[in-house]
Structure formats: structure tokens, C-alpha cells
Amino acid sequence: MKFTEQLWNAALPVYEKIQAHPFNEELKTGTLPVETFKFYIYQDSLYLADFAKALAVAGTRSSTREELLEFLQFAQNAILVERALHESYFAAYNIDFTSGKAPGCFAYTNYLLATSTFESYEVAVAALLPCFWIYKRVGDFIYANQTTPNPYQNWIDAYAGEEFGVAVNKALAICDRLGEQASETVRNRMVEAYLTSSRLEYSFWDSAYRLESWPV
Numbered sequence: 628m629k630f631t632e633q634l635w636n637a638a639l640p641v642y643e644k645i646q647a648h649p650f651n652e653e654l655k656t657g658t659l660p661v662e663t664f665k666f667y668i669y670q671d672s673l674y675l676a677d678f679a680k681a682l683a684v685a686g687t688r689s690s691t692r693e694e695l696l697e698f699l700q701f702a703q704n705a706i707l708v709e710r711a712l713h714e715s716y717f718a719a720y721n722i723d724f725t726s727g728k729a730p731g732c733f734a735y736t737n738y739l740l741a742t743s744t745f746e747s748y749e750v751a752v753a754a755l756l757p758c759f760w761i762y763k764r765v766g767d768f769i770y771a772n773q774t775t776p777n778p779y780q781n782w783i784d785a786y787a788g789e790e791f792g793v794a795v796n797k798a799l800a801i802c803d804r805l806g807e808q809a810s811e812t813v814r815n816r817m818v819e820a821y822l823t824s825s826r827l828e829y830s831f832w833d834s835a836y837r838l839e840s841w842p843v
């Protein structure tokens with residue numbers, strides 16, 4: 628069994644909860660309230676800026692130039708996606724939030740930044756993988772089962788698209804190589820990191836669905 632298949636199995640219960648979460652269910656049927664989508668887009672733009680930094684930092688810790696280049700390309704792409712969000716959705720929906728990161732976004736971005744900086748390269752890669760893989764699987768699921776016409780079509784298309792699929796496969800190949808070469812101890816830490824990020828992916832959607840704010 629490939630190492631990434633082990634990761635998938637370890638976090639399968641979390642993935643199933645993500646796929647069935649009312650945020651994704653309502654995105655699929657097009658019934659998600661627009662205020663919720665706006666809140667999510669705003670949080671995602673804050674997420675992507677830090678995610679790009681975490682990818683770049685993880686890349687600097689790789690042992691090959693090929694992987695450094697791939698991570699820098701992922702990072703560049705995350706910034707371009709963030710810019711596209713601003714140019715399309717922020718303008719179309721008149722988004723002008725100033726509230727900053729909600730707790731769900733804060734927890735996830737800080738986990739990724741800390742892990743990519745202070746953990747081993749292997750563990751950092753495992754922590755970054757759910758951002759790619761879970762999004763791809765959720766995107767494909769929603770794309771295949773969506774109600775059309777759907778007000779969130781552009782968003783759905785981006786994550787079910789061919790281009791994003793290529794990036795996901797590259798991230799998977801890197802993680803498989805690292806997992807196969809790692810010791811048992813490192814592999815266990817990679818599983819733990821993958822699981823934590825999967826839980827934080829869930830929390831991110833749940834936070835947006837609840838329009839989460841700080842209790843104080």
C-alpha cells in the first residue's frame with residue numbers, strides 16, 4: 628500500500644465528516660447563504676497568504692532542487708489564487724471585512740506556519756498535504772453531484788479542474804517518496820500531522836458555516 632493511501636485511511640472518518648458538512652452540502656446544492664460564502668472567501672484569502680509562506684518555508688527545507696522548485700511553484704500559485712479571489716469575488720460581492728482571522732482560520736494557519744518552520748521536512752509535507760488532497764476530493768465530489776445552475780460554479784470548477792489535479796499529484800508523489808524513506812517514528816509523526824491538518828480543514832469549513840467570531 629502506498630504511504631499516502633495509509634494517510635487517506637487514517638483520516639477517512641474526518642474526510643467523511645468534511646464531505647457531509649452542511650457548508651459543502653449547501654455549496655453543492657447552491658443553497659449556501661451568500662453571507663456565509665462571503666465570510667468563507669474572506670477567511671480563505673487570509674488563509675492563502677499564510678499557506679503560501681508555509682509552502683515556501685517547507686520548500687527551503689527539502690533536500691532536492693526539484694522539490695524546492697515544486698514548493699515554490701505551489702506557493703506562487705497560492706498567491707495567484709488569493710489575488711484572483713480579490714479581483715473576482717471581493718469585487719463582485721463587495722467584500723470589505725476588517726475582522727481578521729476567525730479562530731478556525733487562526734488555528735489552521737498557525738499550525739501550518741509552525742510545522743513548516745520547526746518540524747522536519749517530512750512532517751511539514753504531511754501537514755501541508757490535506758490542503759491539496761482534501762480540496763481536490765471535495766471539489767470532485769461536489770462537481771459530480773452539484774445542482775445546476777449553481778451560484779458557486781466558478782469556485783467548484785477551480786477545485787475540480789485539471790490544473791489543480793496536476794499540483795495535487797505532485798504533492799502526493801513527494802509525500803509518498805518521503806514516507807517510504809522515513810523511519811517508523813517519522814512516519815508516525817507524518818500520520819499525526821496529516822490527521823491534525825485534516826481536522827483543521829474540517830474546523831475551517833465549520834468556522835465559516837457558523838460565521839465564527841472570537842468569544843471575547
Ligand SMILES: Cc1ncc(C[n+]2csc(CCO)c2C)c(N)n1
Pocket residue numbers: 671674675700701702704705708757758759762794828831
Ligand atoms: C482552507 C483551504 N484549504 C485548502 C485550499 C486549497 N488550495 C488553495 S491554493 C492551493 C495550492 C496552490 O498551489 C490549495 C491546495 C484552500 N483554498 N483553502
